[in-house]
Amino acid sequence: MSITSSGYVAIVGRPNVGKSTLLNALLGEKVSITSPKPQTTRWQILGIKTRGEAQLIYIDTPGLHREEKRAMNRYLNRIASATILEADVIVFMIDATRWGGEDEMVLKKLQQTDKPIILAINKIDLLVDKAALLPLIDKLKNKLPFAHVIPISALKEDNIEHLEAEIAQLLPEGPAFFPEDQLTDKSVRFQVAEIIREKLIQATEEELPYTTTVEIEQFTEGEKLTEIGAVIWVERQGQKIIIIGKKGARLKKIGTQARREIEKLLDNKKVFLRLWVKVKADWTDDERAMRSLGYE
Ligand SMILES: Nc1nc2c(ncn2[C@@H]2O[C@H](COP(=O)(O)OP(=O)(O)O)[C@@H](O)[C@H]2O)c(=O)[nH]1
Ligand SMILES: [Mg+2]
Numbered sequence: 001m002s003i004t005s006s007g008y009v010a011i012v013g014r015p016n017v018g019k020s021t022l023l024n025a026l027l028g029e030k031v032s033i034t035s036p037k038p039q040t041t042r043w044q045i046l047g048i049k050t051r052g053e054a055q056l057i058y059i060d061t062p063g064l065h066r067e068e069k070r071a072m073n074r075y076l077n078r079i080a081s082a083t084i085l086e087a088d089v090i091v092f093m094i095d096a097t098r099w100g101g102e103d104e105m106v107l108k109k110l111q112q113t114d115k116p117i118i119l120a121i122n123k124i125d126l127l128v129d130k131a132a133l134l135p136l137i138d139k140l141k142n143k144l145p146f147a148h149v150i151p152i153s154a155l156k157e158d159n160i161e162h163l164e165a166e167i168a169q170l171l172p173e174g175p176a177f178f179p180e181d182q183l184t185d186k187s188v189r190f191q192v193a194e195i196i197r198e199k200l201i202q203a204t205e206e207e208l209p210y211t212t213t214v215e216i217e218q219f220t221e222g223e224k225l226t227e228i229g230a231v232i233w234v235e236r237q238g239q240k241i242i243i244i245g246k247k248g249a250r251l252k253k254i255g256t257q258a259r260r261e262i263e264k265l266l267d268n269k270k271v272f273l274r275l276w277v278k279v280k281a282d283w284t285d286d287e288r289a290m291r292s293l294g295y296e
Helices: 019-027 071-086 101-110 130-143 160-170 188-203 237-244 246-265 287-292
Strands: 005-012 045-051 054-060 089-095 117-122 148-151 213-221 225-234 270-279
Touching (some): 005 019, 005 071, 005 101, 019 045, 019 054, 019 089, 045 160, 071 287, 089 101, 117 130, 117 160, 148 160, 188 213, 188 225, 188 246, 237 270
Parallel strands (some): 005 054, 005 089, 117 148
Antiparallel strands (some): 045 054, 213 225
């Protein structure tokens, strides 16, 4: 089937509303890592979906952050803002169970664009009384002219087919930008680093995600075995001790979980994964250190 419509679809919203979960659900595969903690998504990640005569290029983004004090937060906000400018269609995602100042901030940003916006109200699986949403929907409709308002559950994959069909209708005419079987613009090395970062975030306490990043130092594909060496960068010695854990137990667990998922990514090829934890003081507030770790 030839492609007659195509375009970029930005998924925007405050941290934790479920943007990355939605992207994975739409693609039927995990291309973006998720967790209940902020700053899980740090990059602009493209998820490419060719569907009938349309090619939808989803852009998952870090949520807009309120704090602009640290270089990392400024960087995250810059990406989120740039995404809105690049998009043909915008999916404004909110959490059915909570509306707050950060959502308000995203709304204000969206008032500056005249692109078609779909309001996706996520996590409806958590709602007991769906009618309770009506006053919020009315309020938002007065502030932004939505093309559609669609309640979904990204986690339970509820109503997302309907969401995607409506997005496809709003795409401009155009040819395919990517091969039809391509799923993401990110390299395997990048996806490997992200898997390790996800397992790390999931295994550690609240404040660590802000201060860790993963760098792949070695990636050697052999006939039977792929050898991967990765460095987990942290800001302080104390964080290093936490990640390593008692007798190395926590790092070992992170390594095992990451290795299993990396093997899946590499079509079940065997992986040997080596992890190191190293300290780079205050790297999240140092623009040069951030650039050297890939945050440009
Ligand atoms: N109950 C419920 N939880 C969800 C849903 N979508 C996402 N979540 C959870 O919300 C958290 C944040 O999701 P994530 O996709 O990382 O949010 P992001 O920061 O917007 O990318 C994760 O723990 C998800 O499992 C949903 O539809 N229902
Ligand atoms: Mg995310």
